[in-house]
Amino acid sequence: MDVVKVLFEGFGENLRIFALTLVMAIPLGLVITFGSMTRFKPLRWLTRTFVWIIRGTPLMLQLFVVLYAPGLVFGVPMRNRFTATLVAFVINYAAYLSEIYRGGIESIPRGQYEAGAVLGMTRSQIFFRVVLLQVVKRITPAMGNEVITLVKDTSLSRVIGVAEIIMVAERFTKQGLIVPLFSTGLYFLLFNGLLTLLLGWIEKRMDYFKV
Amino acid sequence: MPILEVSNLGKSFGATEVLKDISFSLEKGGSLAIIGSSGSGKTTLLRCLNFLETPDSGRISVNGEVIFDGDRKDAVSSAELRRKRLHFGLVFQSFNLFPQYTAFQNVTLAGELLAKERPDFKANKKQILDEIRQNGQKLLDSVGLAAKADNYPHQLSGGQQQRVAIARALALNPDILCFDEPTSALDPELTGEVLSVIRSLASRNTTMIIVTHEMQFARQVADNVLFMDHGVVVEYGAAADVIDNPQHERTRQFLENYSNT
Ligand SMILES: Nc1ncnc2c1ncn2[C@@H]1O[C@H](COP(=O)(O)OP(=O)(O)O)[C@@H](O)[C@H]1O
Numbered sequence: 130m131d132v133v134k135v136l137f138e139g140f141g142e143n144l145r146i147f148a149l150t151l152v153m154a155i156p157l158g159l160v161i162t163f164g165s166m167t168r169f170k171p172l173r174w175l176t177r178t179f180v181w182i183i184r185g186t187p188l189m190l191q192l193f194v195v196l197y198a199p200g201l202v203f204g205v206p207m208r209n210r211f212t213a214t215l216v217a218f219v220i221n222y223a224a225y226l227s228e229i230y231r232g233g234i235e236s237i238p239r240g241q242y243e244a245g246a247v248l249g250m251t252r253s254q255i256f257f258r259v260v261l262l263q264v265v266k267r268i269t270p271a272m273g274n275e276v277i278t279l280v281k282d283t284s285l286s287r288v289i290g291v292a293e294i295i296m297v298a299e300r301f302t303k304q305g306l307i308v309p310l311f312s313t314g315l316y317f318l319l320f321n322g323l324l325t326l327l328l329g330w331i332e333k334r335m336d337y338f339k340v
Numbered sequence: 341m342p343i344l345e346v347s348n349l350g351k352s353f354g355a356t357e358v359l360k361d362i363s364f365s366l367e368k369g370g371s372l373a374i375i376g377s378s379g380s381g382k383t384t385l386l387r388c389l390n391f392l393e394t395p396d397s398g399r400i401s402v403n404g405e406v407i408f409d410g411d412r413k414d415a416v417s418s419a420e421l422r423r424k425r426l427h428f429g430l431v432f433q434s435f436n437l438f439p440q441y442t443a444f445q446n447v448t449l450a451g452e453l454l455a456k457e458r459p460d461f462k463a464n465k466k467q468i469l470d471e472i473r474q475n476g477q478k479l480l481d482s483v484g485l486a487a488k489a490d491n492y493p494h495q496l497s498g499g500q501q502q503r504v505a506i507a508r509a510l511a512l513n514p515d516i517l518c519f520d521e522p523t524s525a526l527d528p529e530l531t532g533e534v535l536s537v538i539r540s541l542a543s544r545n546t547t548m549i550i551v552t553h554e555m556q557f558a559r560q561v562a563d564n565v566l567f568m569d570h571g572v573v574v575e576y577g578a579a580a581d582v583i584d585n586p587q588h589e590r591t592r593q594f595l596e597n598y599s600n601t
């Protein structure tokens with residue numbers, strides 16, 4: 130019983146990383162998207178380079194960089210491992226999400242923007258009242274994949290010492306118990322099952338129109 | 341005074357001159373059909389009128405007000421641009437309805453957004469919105485789609501979608517309504533219902549510019565016809581004259597291709 134409780138607490142850490150990352154990366158990703166689509170070339174170039182670096186290197190490495198770089202570069206060591214994890218995850222996922230958003234926005238036909246424009250709408254009205262929901266519908270499947278990947282990625286935080294579920298389960302293997310480690314899979318499976326249901330429900334909610 | 345005067349309009353994309361010295365005018369309540377083969381610049385001309393493209397040269401005046409002057413290309417604020425745009429309505433070849441809104445919402449959305457900018461909106465909100473919605477219902481009724489008000493675009497046929505698009509454009513009461521090949525994306529059996537809506541608009545003296553390949557329709561509905569070729573106006577005159585008695589060889593050749601239809 131003790132094992133279940135310990136694992137449960139460990140998984141709580143995974144869920145915290147998961148939820149906080151999502152809440153922050155979803156809006157930050159949109160900001161990055163605007164940066165990568167701006168007509169101001171230097172900013173666009175800078176943003177796209179940043180996204181390329183983040184997507185082109187392992188998240189595990191980024192965790193180490195966020196943990197150690199502040200101390201090495203600025204002499205202010207990052208003491209809180211959970212915070213370091215969050216920073217790395219939010220940046221990483223915001224970069225991925227921004228590309229999904231960009232693909233979604235670019236997939237909306239020009240005619241939608243032009244129809245809004247000739248009807249006297251402002252640029253922001255066109256974006257928020259015409260384009261956004263169509264983008265959301267188009268990217269929901271890809272977002273679903275990212276969300277489920279994120280659930281599993283949270284266990285990477287163990288490499289910088291966050292006591293997430295796999296890290297705590299490993300302690301049992303030192304006592305000769307392997308089952309707890311293997312059973313962590315059930316936690317991930319169950320939670321992802323719930324998420325899959327939720328995502329299916331969201332997709333269904335947007336079934337009333339076609340894009 | 342004509343409601344619309346276009347003089348010496350020019351537009352290039354890079355090195356390609358797409359519109360050369362285009363001039364014509366349109367009387368209030370009149371209708372002009374623009375004909376010409378594909379690539380002759382018809383769409384570009386309508387897009388210039390609707391400020392989806394900026395012409396390089398020439399002038400556009402509506403009701404005597406110069407709304408574009410190629411010699412004085414001052415930076416226009418986006419609010420100013422929107423105001424100028426609203427002189428015109430545009431019905432696209434591909435309808436471009438907003439898929440997440442019902443037919444009714446497609447018709448009323450822009451009007452509701454514009455109403456919010458009215459100084460008296462807060463005070464008379466309910467009355468203003470009621471008016472917009474009643475007008476929307478009336479417009480759907482006038483294009484024969486009262487029963488489809490709550491349908492989403494994907495639940496409508498192409499002809500029905502285009503009729504909603506016409507109602508949507510009419511909802512803002514443009515001075516001049518432009519149609520860009522409104523039936524070209526439709527199956528032949530669906531063109532009739534759209535053409536008859538446009539015909540009834542003409543009979544109610546809606547000022548219109550219609551780009552079309554339907555020659556008989558143009559001849560019956562339009563007061564004037566303008567034939568474009570490679571970005572120039574080749575022939576421009578009363579509909580019956582241009583279509584029945586073209587003066588230019590190029591017009592004749594073009595019309596011959598349509599004589600069997
Ligand atoms: N945005 C654009 N960039 C470059 N060339 C364009 C653009 N839009 C139209 N053109 C060119 O301008 C010419 C006229 O096009 P268009 O106005 O669409 O003709 P039409 O509607 O009569 O078929 C064509 O040669 C087309 O390739």
Ligand SMILES: [Mg+2]
Binds near residue numbers: 383384
């Ligand atoms: Mg065209």
